[in-house]
Amino acid sequence: MPENSVQIREGIRAVLETFQHTPKAHVQSFGCQLNFCDGEKYKGILQDLGYELTDTPEDADVILFNACAVRAHAESRVIGRLGALKPIKERNPRLVVGLCGCMAEEEEVRALLRKSYPFVKLILGAGAMERLPESLLAVYSGEKRYETLAFAGLPDETLPTVRDSSFQASVPVMYGCNNFCTYCIVPYVRGRERSRQPEAIEQEVRGLIQQGVHEILLLGQNVNSYGRGLETEINFPSLLRRLDAIPGDYFIRFMSSHPKDATPELIDTMLSSEHIEHHLHLPVQCGSNAVLKAMNRNYTVEKYMELIDYARAKASDFGFSSDLIVGFPTETDEDFEGTMRLIETVKYDNLYTFIYSPRAGTPAAKMPFASTQEQIAARMKRLLERQREISEAFNARFLGQRVRMLAEKRDPETGLLLGKTRHGLVLETPGTEQDIGRLLDVEVTGVRNWSLYGEIR
Ligand code: SAM
Numbered sequence: 035m036p037e038n039s040v041q042i043r044e045g046i047r048a049v050l051e052t053f054q055h056t057p058k059a060h061v062q063s064f065g066c067q068l069n070f071c072d073g074e075k076y077k078g079i080l081q082d083l084g085y086e087l088t089d090t091p092e093d094a095d096v097i098l099f100n101a102c103a104v105r106a107h108a109e110s111r112v113i114g115r116l117g118a119l120k121p122i123k124e125r126n127p128r129l130v131v132g133l134c135g136c137m138a139e140e141e142e143v144r145a146l147l148r149k150s151y152p153f154v155k156l157i158l159g160a161g162a163m164e165r166l167p168e169s170l171l172a173v174y175s176g177e178k179r180y181e182t183l184a185f186a187g188l189p190d191e192t193l194p195t196v197r198d199s200s201f202q203a204s205v206p207v208m209y210g211c212n213n214f215c216t217y218c219i220v221p222y223v224r225g226r227e228r229s230r231q232p233e234a235i236e237q238e239v240r241g242l243i244q245q246g247v248h249e250i251l252l253l254g255q256n257v258n259s260y261g262r263g264l265e266t267e268i269n270f271p272s273l274l275r276r277l278d279a280i281p282g283d284y285f286i287r288f289m290s291s292h293p294k295d296a297t298p299e300l301i302d303t304m305l306s307s308e309h310i311e312h313h314l315h316l317p318v319q320c321g322s323n324a325v326l327k328a329m330n331r332n333y334t335v336e337k338y339m340e341l342i343d344y345a346r347a348k349a350s351d352f353g354f355s356s357d358l359i360v361g362f363p364t365e366t367d368e369d370f371e372g373t374m375r376l377i378e379t380v381k382y383d384n385l386y387t388f389i390y391s392p393r394a395g396t397p398a399a400k401m402p403f404a405s406t407q408e409q410i411a412a413r414m415k416r417l418l419e420r421q422r423e424i425s426e427a428f429n430a431r432f433l434g435q436r437v438r439m440l441a442e443k444r445d446p447e448t449g450l451l452l453g454k455t456r457h458g459l460v461l462e463t464p465g466t467e468q469d470i471g472r473l474l475d476v477e478v479t480g481v482r483n484w485s486l487y488g489e490i491r
């Protein structure tokens with residue numbers, strides 16, 4: 035195997051030249067935004083190696099599934115879809131099938147693939163993008179299977195990227211997580227926290243804005259830890275101020291913010307900025323202090339509420355959204371009532387709700403369940419029904435206002451344009467195909483369950 039990247043590329047090109055057709059690659063990402071962002075780099079590398087990208091796996095010579103490990107149900111779906119590739123592989127023996135992303139980090143998944151899915155030849159751990167060329171060449175050179183674990187550093191800043199959108203872009207500011215919430219597999223599969231250099235982030239964001247991107251989504255498992263371990267003295271609010279100073283017509287969003295590290299300085303920075311949305315995704319996970327302790331979240335409901343109250347005292351229309359886990363092993367009916375009280379008090383615009391999924395190797399996976407699955411399902415139903423009413427009532431604060439929205443796509447059923455406002459709310463409006471990708475001024479004339487309705491003015 036050549037060690038040098040030029041030799042590796044030449045080796046792959048020599049193989050691709052023997053194909054009787056244009057070599058094609060299909061990359062499919064699952065899970066969180068960070069995975070989609072990694073997927074754009076996998077696409078960039080494949081295109082750079084000479085593959086044409088295709089949305090159709092049946093046409094592809096390389097298929098990469100870039101999958102997420104956070105919940106078991108999503109993993110089973112990926113395994114099912116990998117199984118469905120078997121007939122395609124039988125028709126095209128040169129097809130290379132690979133699994134990458136944090137799901138590929140799990141030893142159980144690797145063992146299953148080795149045993150039951152021998153046609154999956156590439157297994158690349160989370161963030162191991164740089165290894166893709168050498169792994170492909172290894173497989174083309176006859177290696178039975180190429181496996182690698184996570185790349186613990188930062189991805190090479192010069193990796194090519196094929197962006198999925200011309201007007202929205204995700205930009206990772208940090209990788210990994212140090213928090214070890216007892217239910218979560220992320221720290222085991224994505225390694226410890228490491229931050230990108232502020233200059234590299236600023237250069238990337240500046241370039242995107244110059245290309246006409248209107249929405250920058252900054253990503254990290256806990257963006258509020260940004261800067262720890264860097265030589266430069268910098269924290270997340272100061273990074274935000276630095277990016278906000280870039281001239282242009284755009285919004286900045288970010289996720290996720292761990293409540294233990296979110297500060298009034300963060301809120302002040304958001305409110306005094308020109309471009310940062312007035313909405314914070316602040317995942318609380320549950321509204322019971324006993325469960326928060328068992329989850330190792332390192333804050334209490336009271337501490338969490340302090341930041342919400344601080345923001346709302348400064349801007350009463352400030353929006354919050356959250357992740358909530360229902361059915362954590364120790365959760366009782368009484369704990370769940372705490373969650374119901376919390377959603378009444380905060381008035382979230384939006385909730386991302388998950389039924390707890392045990393993940394092997396995490397401390398919570400060994401905890402006995404205090405509730406039955408029926409009780410947990412009933413709690414989830416109640417939570418969603420009530421939250422729908424709360425969102426609708428609170429969304430009414432925008433009725434009659436003129437707001438800016440980035441039109442992202444057209445709803446295939448209603449034909450309406452869909453986009454998000456500076457407060458992170460989904461807004462629907464009649465408009466044309468040409469409006470997609472534009473920032474529009476819209477007057478809010480109606481409120482739906484989770485969204486607003488308006489007319490372009
Ligand atoms: N780092 C982010 C944070 O702490 O807010 C979240 C990253 S995690 C990929 C996204 C969400 O998945 C979490 O906020 C949590 O609600 C959910 N999650 C993580 N592990 C889970 C599990 N084992 N079962 C159900 N939901 C889980």
Ligand code: SF4
Pocket residue numbers: 211212213214215218219220221255256292
């Ligand atoms: Fe998982 Fe907690 Fe880290 Fe978020 S902060 S990625 S929930 S361990």
